[in-house]
Amino acid sequence: xxxxxxxxxxxxxxxxxxxxxxxxxxxxxxxxxxxxxxxxxxxxxxxxxxxxxxxxxxxxxxxxxxxxxxxxxxxxxxxxxxxxxxxxxxxxxxxxxxxxxxxxxxxxxxxxx
Amino acid sequence: xxxxxxxxxxxxxxxxxxxxxxxxxxxxxxxxxxxxxxxxxxxxxxxxxxxxxxxxxxxxxxxxxxxxxxxxxxxxxxxxxxxxxxxxxxxxxxxxxxxxxxxxxxxxxxxxxxxxxxxxxxxxxxxxxxxxxxxxxxxxxxxxxxxxxxxxxxxxxxxxxxxxxxxxxxxxxxxxxxxxxxxxxxxxxxxxxxxxxxxxxxxxxxxxxxxxxxxxxxxxxxxxxxxxxxxxxxxxxxxxxxxxxxxxxxxxxxxxxxxxxxxxxxxxxxxxxxxxxxxxxxxxxxxxxxxxxxxxxxxxxxxxxxxxxxxxxxxxxxxxxxxxxxxxxxxxxxxxxxxxxxxxxxxxxxxxxxxxxxxxxxxxxxxxxxxxxxxxxxxxxxxxxxxxxxxxxxxxxxxxxxxxxxx
Numbered sequence: 001x002x003x004x005x006x007x008x009x010x011x012x013x014x015x016x017x018x019x020x021x022x023x024x025x026x027x028x029x030x031x032x033x034x035x036x037x038x039x040x041x042x043x044x045x046x047x048x049x050x051x052x053x054x055x056x057x058x059x060x061x062x063x064x065x066x067x068x069x070x071x072x073x074x075x076x077x078x079x080x081x082x083x084x085x086x087x088x089x090x091x092x093x094x095x096x097x098x099x100x101x102x103x104x105x106x107x108x109x110x111x112x113x
Numbered sequence: 114x115x116x117x118x119x120x121x122x123x124x125x126x127x128x129x130x131x132x133x134x135x136x137x138x139x140x141x142x143x144x145x146x147x148x149x150x151x152x153x154x155x156x157x158x159x160x161x162x163x164x165x166x167x168x169x170x171x172x173x174x175x176x177x178x179x180x181x182x183x184x185x186x187x188x189x190x191x192x193x194x195x196x197x198x199x200x201x202x203x204x205x206x207x208x209x210x211x212x213x214x215x216x217x218x219x220x221x222x223x224x225x226x227x228x229x230x231x232x233x234x235x236x237x238x239x240x241x242x243x244x245x246x247x248x249x250x251x252x253x254x255x256x257x258x259x260x261x262x263x264x265x266x267x268x269x270x271x272x273x274x275x276x277x278x279x280x281x282x283x284x285x286x287x288x289x290x291x292x293x294x295x296x297x298x299x300x301x302x303x304x305x306x307x308x309x310x311x312x313x314x315x316x317x318x319x320x321x322x323x324x325x326x327x328x329x330x331x332x333x334x335x336x337x338x339x340x341x342x343x344x345x346x347x348x349x350x351x352x353x354x355x356x357x358x359x360x361x362x363x364x365x366x367x368x369x370x371x372x373x374x375x376x377x378x379x380x381x382x383x384x385x386x387x388x389x390x391x392x393x394x395x396x397x398x399x400x401x402x403x404x405x406x407x408x409x410x411x412x413x414x415x416x417x418x419x420x421x422x423x424x425x426x427x428x429x430x431x432x433x434x435x436x437x438x439x440x441x442x443x444x445x446x447x448x449x450x451x452x453x454x455x456x457x458x459x460x461x462x463x464x465x466x467x468x469x470x471x472x473x474x475x476x477x478x479x480x481x482x483x484x485x486x487x488x489x490x491x492x493x494x495x496x497x498x499x500x501x502x503x504x505x506x507x508x509x510x511x512x513x514x515x516x517x518x519x520x
Binding site: 026039048056 | 393394395398412420421431434435436481484486491493
């Protein structure tokens, strides 16, 4: 089974603008999705410095950037990704789903600058 | 911090002062007071005073005594006169018709010469190379001025001693709550006693030759409390002065103003001789990227107020920046002990700072515009101000040596 990988930015701006709530909800999500979804924190994804109109908090769902993330939005993205995993949908399809996702070529950590 | 200019081989010779205290069971405030400060001419003065009785009334007597003794010693007022000033200043207890507070005063000059003046506290201990040595004491008799001391129980006899500290020396002093701990119990009918404390201190130092002043004071008080059945029968206070090799801590916070200096930041990080904290997500990302080191974050231990800690090879602690450092400064201001707080990134930083003597801040000055967003639900202080506040508290309240370098 392919897993959905969620990376939550724990930098200052993200944490203050809603990241704290996302981090606080992890236990309930683990209870809900079990081992299908893996959560990871990162000191800074770096998007707040160069995102223009986009807003913190930022989260990566399978490498796709989600901005202005709320718990509802994250659940929606993860559910889409879980569906996509089941259907083995391509990442291009995933990018077209709702949720203001921005595709990133490199996935993983941003440079921070 | 004492850096003896005429002893370059002891450039890192550091005077660490730590204390620990518990109030008498059932009292909301301590009747013992410990004060330490650094004078303008670089001397360090520490005073432990035990006020008559317990609670607020004792605390007032002890606070007055400790404050006057510290102030007079800082102003180089002779000890006889200092003692008279204290005697005349203390309010007389309405029940007992006496005014009384003991004290132990330790005055350390910049050449590590120590003067200790004791009044009615248990005798202090001097431990040199792990062995207790007996300092020569001279007696000084003081009356309130002229004849009989109205309100004071008897002419005061002070004990004065002077010596030059050597590397590794420890001066340990405490209130009688330590020596009388366990008194009346089957095992220790006369209490722990000076001999018992001596054996305990020897054992602690034998187990850990570099035990910090703060840790030794904490262990002595905790053991005394245990002997009292976890309900202190008196205020229990211990202070330790330790002449040790300086423990260094470098705190890296904030990205450099120019990205061209990112590699310089990483170079400073790897060349730091002591322990290191990286406080800032971007800062950690830059150092990790420059050194090719992975940063991992532990999501198992989350705190409702602060972002979780992360880890990276070579760093003793990796945290978020502004929120965590501001919280650490709050803890320092409150005089909080990290052991007694909910464990989070700021208590981890606090512990590292308290367990260090020389703290260097490397502060990147690039401002994150996202932090200036007026929609921020909390006001984020500017990094420079947070660091200045930390350095001010560490220097003034904890007698640490700090430097701030902007990048």
